[in-house]
Amino acid sequence: MPVSPRRGRPGYDREEVxxxxxxxxxxxxxxxxxxxxLAERLGLSKSAVYHHFASKEQLLDAALDQxxxxxxxxLTEAGAREGTPAARLRFVLDRAVHVLVERLPYVTLLLRLRGNTPVERAALERxxxxDRAVTALVREAQDAGELRSDIDARVAERLLFGMINSIVEWYRPEGPEDAGALARDVLAVAADGLSL
Amino acid sequence: MPVSPRRGRPGYDREEVxxxxxxxxxxxxxxxxxxxxLAERLGLSKSAVYHHFASKEQLLDAALDQxxxxxxxxLTEAGAREGTPAARLRFVLDRAVHVLVERLPYVTLLLRLRGNTPVERAALERxxxxDRAVTALVREAQDAGELRSDIDARVAERLLFGMINSIVEWYRPEGPEDAGALARDVLAVAADGLSL
DNA sequence: GTCTATAAAGAGATAGAC
DNA sequence: GTCTATCTCTTTATAGAC
Incomplete structure (x- = not known):
């Protein structure tokens, strides 16, 4: 239910820009x-864009923060939950898939950073x-005997999130799969593999 | 055993550039x-770089082709092999990990393309x-009952190569893991998961 | 195979009017 | 909230000498 009625081109607010x-x-x-x-896409002049954001980098900063x-x-939600490390890890994986799908453009941008500027480096550090927090959770689950220990926790975390993060490269909200089905598939592969 | 003795800065050939x-x-x-x-990194002037490659895009083209x-x-090797679809799929996954590690910089560049120019779009099409060929192999394995069928073949292929491709984001040849151990871990997760 | 010098275009950003 | 006009710097690429 948009409060703002669909207007014509001009009259953007910060969020729309x-x-x-x-x-x-x-x-x-x-x-x-x-x-x-950017200005072209918005149907505006360049200086109109600078009215909303002081610089190109500030646009990036705002997007990455989202x-x-x-x-x-x-992670905050997961930390507040009861249950075994494995249960919390499953929760993180499931919710991460949903976040990726729901905030697809913002997370996509984040995952493609190179670290050329201070803004980018700060985001990469966050x-x-x-990743460090998730790796710790993987290790906890291994120590509790709830997850195979013959694969290094860091490698396991990276393969798990390699799989999850790659979703931004192909998932399109208009497509057939919904986020729930996708999360179920990811969890299934993470837990039991493809029986290959 | 380099044929060319380690010389000083100048005197690059195409491949070194x-x-x-x-x-x-x-x-x-x-x-x-x-x-x-680029010129700075090579210790050359810009026009010396243009002596080796006619344009920035030609550098990209040559790199992507590698x-x-x-x-x-x-895929060519896999197609020439005997064995079940599942065996050939395992072969492809194993060899793909090795290719990623051995040609890390070239594959990394490939995986980050956006498709802004004809050169980039041609590479993305290849x-x-x-991916289509691997997806077909996944489907064959499913039809043969060698791979779980409750996950769509396209989704399975994308998750598999999401996991594999993400290797370029963190694997460093100097590190502890060798390519063989990494391939073993990938195959293990792909086949049986993390027992999570 | 390399250099200096330069052309021509495009970039990010600002000034000031409406 | 948007515009036109402009500044300044950097970009890709070329010309022509050594």
Missing amino acids: LEIAVRAFNEFGYDATSMGT GLGALEGV RREF | LEIAVRAFNEFGYDATSMGT GLGALEGV RREF
């Missing part, structure tokens, strides 16, 4: 997207912290 | 890497063709 910018960043890559291209905030929220 | 260029592309991203940065050629070679 950001959403369209992130779409362009993902389509062309952040570096390959010029403020001119993706990171959502992922970090999953992401590494997320 | 390409190798150093690809390293820079992966470090900063292709679009964010200027010919000036990565794609190696991956396509895996990559999609690879």
Whole structure:
């Protein structure tokens, strides 16, 4: 239920500008997207874009914060839960898939960072912290005997999130699969493999 | 055993220029890497770089061809083998991990493409063709009852190669794991999961 | 195989009017 | 909230000498 009625092109607020910018960043890559291209997409002049965000990098910063905030929220939720380490790990994987699908453009942008600027490096550091926390959870589950121990916890975490993160490369919300079915498939492969 | 003795800075051949260029592309991203940065890395002037490659895009083209050629070679080998579909699929996964590790910079570049130019789009199309072939193999294995059928073949292929491709984001040849151990872990997760 | 110098275009960003 | 005009810097690429 949008409060703002669908208006014509002009009259953007910050959030709308950001959403369209992130779409362009993902389509062309952040570096390959010029403020001119952005302005074109918005149907605005370049300086109108600068009215909403002081710089291209500030657009990036705002977008990355959305993706990171959502992922970090999953860890917060998981930490507040009862249950075995394995149960909490399953919760994290399941919720991470949902976050990826629900905030697809923002997480996509995050996952493609190179670390060229301080803003990017700060975001990469937050992401590494997320990975460290999940790795610790994997290790806990291994120590509790709830997860095979013949694979290094760091490698296991990276393969798990390699699988999950790759979803941003192909999942399209319009497609046949919904987030729940996708999460179920990811959990199934993570837990039992493909019986290959 | 290098035929060419380690010389000083100047006197590059095409291959050496390409190798150093690809390293820079992966470090900063292709679009964010200027010919000036490249020249700096090589200890050359910009126009010396243009002596070896007619354009930045030709550097990209040559690099992508190396990565794609190696991956396509895996399919060719697999097609020539005896054995069940599942055995050939395992072969493809195992060899793909080895290719990723052995041609890490070239495959890394390939996996980060956005498709902004004809050169990039052609490479993406070759990559999609690879994925289609692997998906067909997954489906064959499912039809033969050698692989669980409750997960769509396309989804299964994407999760498998999501896991494999993510290796380029963290694997470093200097590190503790060798390619063989890594391939074993990938196959283990793909086949039986983490017993989570 | 390398250099200096330079052309031509495009980038991010700002000034100031409406 | 948007515009036109402009500044300044960087970009890809070329010309032509050594």
